[in-house]
Amino acid sequence: MAPKLSSATFTGLILPTCILLFLYSTLLPHNTPSSTKLQPSKPSISFTPACNFFNGRWVMDPNRIPMYDETCPFHRNAWNCLRNKRENMGRINSWKWIPEKCRLPRIDPLGFMGLMRNKRIGFVGDSLNENFLVSFLCILRAADSGAKKWKRKGAWRGAYFPKFNVTVAYHRAVLLAKYEWQPKQSAVSDQDGLNGTYRVDVDVPADDWADITDFYNVLVFNTGHWWGYDKFPKETPLVFYKGGQPILPPLEMFDGFKVVLENMILYIQKEFPRKTLKFWRLQSPRHFYGGNWNQNGSCLFNEPLEETQLDFWFDPRNNGVNKEARRLNHQIKEALQGTEIQLLDLTYLSEFRADAHPAIWLGKKDAVAVWGQDCMHWCLPGVPDTWVDILSQLIRHSLEAG
Numbered sequence: 152m153a154p155k156l157s158s159a160t161f162t163g164l165i166l167p168t169c170i171l172l173f174l175y176s177t178l179l180p181h182n183t184p185s186s187t188k189l190q191p192s193k194p195s196i197s198f199t200p201a202c203n204f205f206n207g208r209w210v211m212d213p214n215r216i217p218m219y220d221e222t223c224p225f226h227r228n229a230w231n232c233l234r235n236k237r238e239n240m241g242r243i244n245s246w247k248w249i250p251e252k253c254r255l256p257r258i259d260p261l262g263f264m265g266l267m268r269n270k271r272i273g274f275v276g277d278s279l280n281e282n283f284l285v286s287f288l289c290i291l292r293a294a295d296s297g298a299k300k301w302k303r304k305g306a307w308r309g310a311y312f313p314k315f316n317v318t319v320a321y322h323r324a325v326l327l328a329k330y331e332w333q334p335k336q337s338a339v340s341d342q343d344g345l346n347g348t349y350r351v352d353v354d355v356p357a358d359d360w361a362d363i364t365d366f367y368n369v370l371v372f373n374t375g376h377w378w379g380y381d382k383f384p385k386e387t388p389l390v391f392y393k394g395g396q397p398i399l400p401p402l403e404m405f406d407g408f409k410v411v412l413e414n415m416i417l418y419i420q421k422e423f424p425r426k427t428l429k430f431w432r433l434q435s436p437r438h439f440y441g442g443n444w445n446q447n448g449s450c451l452f453n454e455p456l457e458e459t460q461l462d463f464w465f466d467p468r469n470n471g472v473n474k475e476a477r478r479l480n481h482q483i484k485e486a487l488q489g490t491e492i493q494l495l496d497l498t499y500l501s502e503f504r505a506d507a508h509p510a511i512w513l514g515k516k517d518a519v520a521v522w523g524q525d526c527m528h529w530c531l532p533g534v535p536d537t538w539v540d541i542l543s544q545l546i547r548h549s550l551e552a553g
């Protein structure tokens with residue numbers, strides 16, 4: 152670690168300083184007006200020159216090719232769009248995200264794994280974080296084809312990369328907080344025909360990630376996609392508890408979401424070491440068109456959306472079926488204010504990509520009839536590969552700066 156850091160310090164800090172001093176000294180004789188005293192300004196060295204990777208646009212780059220294919224052993228069948236023969240995969244993977252004011256390099260798997268040697272990266276949240284993880288594993292495998300499946304510490308899935316002693320894994324915790332099905336207590340004393348409820352302990356993390364506070368060096372959290380009445384219908388509602396007691400009066404789902412966020416963020420701040428790098432991934436937008444997932448909603452698009460179309464699709468004021476992403480983001484951003492958890496705002500760049508979901512290509516005959524199209528998760532290879540590019544840059548910046 153030490154020699155790496157110091158060589159990074161040299162190229163990152165000392166070298167630019169020398170260049171600046173050199174330039175300064177060569178310029179000095181020519182432009183110093185004799186009357187004004189030129190203060191040699193301290194060259195301000197910052198490792199992250201305020202680059203916002205989250206604003207930008209997609210441009211077509213026919214030379215761009217994915218870093219993995221359908222044979223990656225970490226694929227999940229329904230997202231393996233190459234194997235499932237999704238139309239248009241070449242085009243889906245030819246779009247390149249160009250941030251407004253800086254360059255987003257593609258991840259260099261070898262260089263990145265060198266930086267992460269002896270470290271562990273964890274994802275905690277719902278299947279959209281799993282989608283992210285699968286992309287990450289398949290990309291990192293380019294640096295170590297000996298990668299093996301890894302599942303410990305409550306991880307749902309993950310991989311170990313022996314060449315670098317690196318572990319990358321996903322902990323499934325769709326609400327982050329612990330929740331449990333509670334069947335109706337007695338058939339006689341039922342009030343309103345409820346079969347039962349889901350008890351959510353707003354101040355208790357789900358078991359799946361309760362045991363990892365000292366384990367990972369980098370963590371990426373998310374929650375949001377399960378906070379809807381399609382997952383928890385009114386007949387089997389979420390009921391919120393704090394300190395082991397029901398919260399009264401009972402909270403609506405969306406208010407419960409806020410309370411869970413606040414409490415989980417408190418827990419993370421309190422229980423995880425300061426030096427653990429923490430990110431929070433904002434909502435991944437869905438692209439159901441013509442109805443929700445259970446109303447024949449579809450996403451058979453060949454092109455990304457235009458910027459001018461985004462508000463129509465996603466602005467909650469337009470009350471479309473995909474409105475929840477921005478609505479939840481608003482709450483998440485508010486809850487994260489003043490914390491050390493970095494925002495991974497991948498929503499906007501993903502909003503464009505109506506063309507990049509598995510849609511009807513799910514690899515199973517009856518899947519669409521049963522579940523509808525998948526306009527929520529992403530084809531792999533695909534958009535999450537760009538999320539990986541951004542995350543890897545932010546990790547690099549944070550490690551080099553800290």
Ligand SMILES: *[C@@H]1O[C@H](CO)[C@@H](O)[C@H](O)[C@H]1NC(C)=O
Nearest residue numbers: 268269270271315316317318
């Ligand atoms: C592998 O990395 C872990 C930390 O992630 C460390 O505890 C362990 O000692 C490392 N093993 C070797 C052989 O370097």
Ligand SMILES: *[C@@H]1O[C@H](CO)[C@@H](O)[C@H](O)[C@H]1NC(C)=O
Nearest residue numbers: 344345346347384385386387
């Ligand atoms: C309630 O339970 C009954 C019997 O198990 C089941 O048929 C019904 O679908 C359940 N209703 C809900 C809303 O879960």
Ligand SMILES: *[C@@H]1O[C@H](CO)[C@@H](O)[C@H](O)[C@H]1NC(C)=O
Nearest residue numbers: 441442443444445446447448
């Ligand atoms: C979905 O499409 C099928 C077949 O076209 C139709 O039978 C069904 O009524 C539609 N469902 C909804 C909710 O629109």
